[in-house]
Amino acid sequence: DSGVTQTPKHLITATGQRVTLRCSPRSGDLSVYWYQQSLDQGLQFLIQYYNGEERAKGNILERFSAQQFPDLHSELNLSSLELGDSALYFCASSVDPTSGLYNEQFFGPGTRLTVL
């Protein structure tokens, strides 16, 4: 158990819909990362938040957005869903990416999204 929790575990929805995925980082971790894992694209970094602020963006679509709340949990919002958005979405957390030291990322179990 990494200490990172993600809900829900599975999500099945229809095209055009909007969903919200939730992540709670490990206690004490200030940074949250979101990843998408699909069979054809592999593991793709989407976005990173640090202490409530967006820190880095990866291959995140405009239909997707995220935020990190004052209690440090994070939500990933996916809207106007398409069949191709079906994937595993992982959240990871680390202590502080700006400290000049290496900080290991700890991964949650993921949310499997199926868009029908």
Add this chain to the structure above:
Amino acid sequence: AQSVTQLDSQVPVFEEAPVELRCNYSSSVSVYLFWYVQYPNQGLQLLLKYLSGSTLVKGINGFEAEFNKSQTSFHLRKPSVHISDTAEYFCAVTYENAGNNRKLIWGLGTSLAVNP
């Protein structure tokens, strides 16, 4: 742009045989290197990491990896695999000169299938 190449997408091997999963990265600047493992239907877990010091790194479950700066490689090895090692293995790199924010650059993964 920095990149990570995992040279084999699939590696089938018999139980108790040795295995090597290959990883090359693109940059010659100082790097931190990682191998993560993803067991079926689970999140990613850190297997081992190279930050500095000895180029031979030992990880969990009997795995080890060797950092070769001249060949920009970080190959993962195990002298004798078990059925339980069947999983997806990801190589990742973060670059020391990335400023205050270090992103992990991921390989596409190698699927290790251990057969009896």
